[in-house]
Amino acid sequence: MVIIMLGAPGTGKGTVAGILQEKMGIKQVSTGDIFRKNIKEGTELGKLADSYISKGNLVPDEVTIQIVKDRLNEPDVEKGIILDGFPRTIVQAEALEKMLAEKGKKVDLVINLVTSEEEIIERLVYRRVCPNCKSIFNVILHPPKQEGICDNCGHELIHRDDDKEETIKDRFQTYLKQTSPLIEYYEKKGVLRTEEVSKKINRMGKEVAEDIVQEYQS
Secondary structure: OOEEEEEEEOHHHHHHHHHHHHOOOOEEEEEHHHHHHHHHHHOOOHHHHHHHHHOOOOOOOOOHHHHHHHHOOOOOOOOOEEOOOOOOOOOHHHHHHHHEEEHOOOOOOOEEEEEOHHHHHHHHHEEEEEOOOOOOOOOEEEOOEEEEEOOOOEEEEEOOHHOOOHHHHHHHHHHHHHHHHHHHHHOOOOOEEEEEEEEEEEEOHHHHHHHHHHHOOO
């Protein structure tokens, strides 16, 4: 099964993908993780990607596509994959379709998470991340038991530079412009599932994920 996660930063894509991975046995893969792995291992594609990332530039479609293609060939995603951060453009979406078709697969579900800009800012400004085990906390909504310390591994939590309010607003607007064509693309294919995620309607990523698991396992 192939699932794609869409949603602006802070909508809860990681929460949903994490639960689906645990309950359905499908590997969650983010393009950020793939880039970091290739850069760390010093692969040719990693070096090429780093030449753009280190300058603050977007990695070109052809490089991103090739890195994802290599990842799709690894054995741990044979049963299925949850893609977070790819595709980001129509070119990437079409390339993914071809890659999957070569394996006799297709995109089965695209989960589009929608949250208001106001609520996203609230979540991200107060978000704290563990650089060691990747656990996520929120000093207002989900604070750690000990201030500034990860509940799970005891590492010091950090406030990421891209979780500042002005940066969040810029990222939100960029996401909307960049992703709206993808939403239309997958809607036409009949695989798009849009879910509003908000504390105002008491529906968060956990509830969305549990509903999807129940539907696909029933």
